[in-house]
Amino acid sequence: MSHHLVEAKDVHYSYSDGTQAMCGVSFRITHGESVAVVGANGAGKSTLLQHLSGCLLPGGGTVRIGDTLLTRKTLAIVRRTVGMVFQDPDDQLFMPTVWADVAFGPINLGLPADQVRSRVEHALETVGMSHVAGRPPYRLSGGEKRAVSIATVLSMDPSILVMDEPTSNLDPRARRRLIELLGTFTHTKIIATHDLDMAMELCGRTIVLSQGRIAADGPTADILRDESILAPCGLEKPLSLQGCPICSRQKR
Amino acid sequence: MADIDSRMAEIGWLDRLASRDTPLHRIDPRAKLLTTLAFIVAVLSYGKYQLAPLMPLAIYPAVLIALGDVPLKFIARKLLIVSPFAIFVGLFNPLLDRQTMLTVGPLEISGGWVSYASILMRFVLTVSATLALVAGTGIHNVCRGLERLGVPSVFTVQVLLLYRYLFVLVNEGARMSRARALRSAGSRGMGLRVLGAMLGSLLLRTLDRAQRVHAAMCCRGFDGHVRTIEALRLRARDAAFLVGWLGVLALLRAFDLAGLLGAIATGGGR
Structure with missing residues (x-):
């Protein structure tokens, strides 16, 4: 299953204004792994994610998706393998109806009409959004928009899902539903997030970024318990690992 | 607002x-x-x-x-x-x-x-x-x-996206305007100068958004054409609609129906 492999080797990137966003990032993610990418604001999470979907090309070093080296020429192949869910669903949903939006990817893949239809139906069913198929995306709630954005990517049948802050701006119930949904996926998942509790639940492995470098890479349970890693990177232990606020106050 | x-x-x-x-x-x-x-x-x-x-x-x-x-x-x-x-x-x-x-x-x-x-x-x-x-x-x-x-797709894609993002743009503008109203103590903010700066910042936000939307479109294989699978089919009914109306319009254009009716009405009244 080498096509599910994601490998970054010594990736460097600086923006045109001179900001050095990636300084030598290397990792290797294998088939079926679920990896959280965490770090403070501006640590380089979004930049890293954009490299994986080919929205940015590395300024130095290499990114390999499966057997394919990411270059301008291989963009089409890489984007077929990697499904990218953007942070703001309004960026992702640009078609007049939910149905047309979910069908956008499969149609561009050149699939025949009946296959497009079955993929759209299946993707909407998976995220539980079949009932909004005919609605315009801007009439949906935040949680519905997020679910539909995921469906737009699922319909392309990617092997790797890359998500930027999937639980941001969701109410607690919508967040819970999303976590359960993501838990059912067997894809290789790479999730950039500040929601460390979600990382605890969904991701076996965590990569901590700090100022464009990897500060730590290992099992989530170990990393998120280790204050000596978290504190310098502007992070805190997930709430689920902190003591109960009421009991610990009583002890004081 | x-x-x-x-x-x-x-x-x-x-x-x-x-x-x-x-x-x-x-x-x-x-x-x-x-x-x-x-x-x-x-x-x-x-x-x-x-x-x-x-x-x-x-x-x-x-x-x-x-x-x-x-x-x-x-x-x-x-x-x-x-x-x-x-x-x-x-x-x-x-x-x-x-x-x-x-x-x-x-x-x-x-x-x-x-x-x-x-x-x-x-x-x-x-x-x-x-x-x-x-x-x-x-x-x-x-x-x-x-x-x-035969209208170029550059044009039709523009219209589609304009329509879709009208809502997002208006929302963003409304948020900025609300933020100004809340801090301008009932007056009109600081007049045109602030309004100019607001419009400038709205333009920059729009450009940023456009880049992100474009990236999202490219990630899903966009190549300049928005395709659909429901093929348009001209059926007999559509052709009849088209031909029928072209005929009616041509008749109305060729004969002054209002004038004729008027002549008949006044002629009958005599």
């Missing part, structure tokens, strides 16, 4: 109308586009003092509105919103053109008033037909139809 919100609700109204299923909706968008275009050309082809011959043409928007079950309230409100344009265009006609053309009893009506009425008449006819077309077709399908008729 309430004003912006209510305007957006109006656009939502258009969406709801466009998503229904009426006899008008079922006609191929290309047939509707071509007949509406022919209708507009017909309306514009009359001379500037020809008011009476225009009137029978009202049958086209009337039939569209009836077929599409478009609420008259909707058409009337939209007409009102754009009416200042037509009202100001012809405002000076009555002042400049004072030659008497008609006399109704003691009243002398100048050529200027007749041509002004003709401008307003054309405005009402063309805009209501276009509104009925969009309400009975939907922007999405209008764009598809245009593309199939």
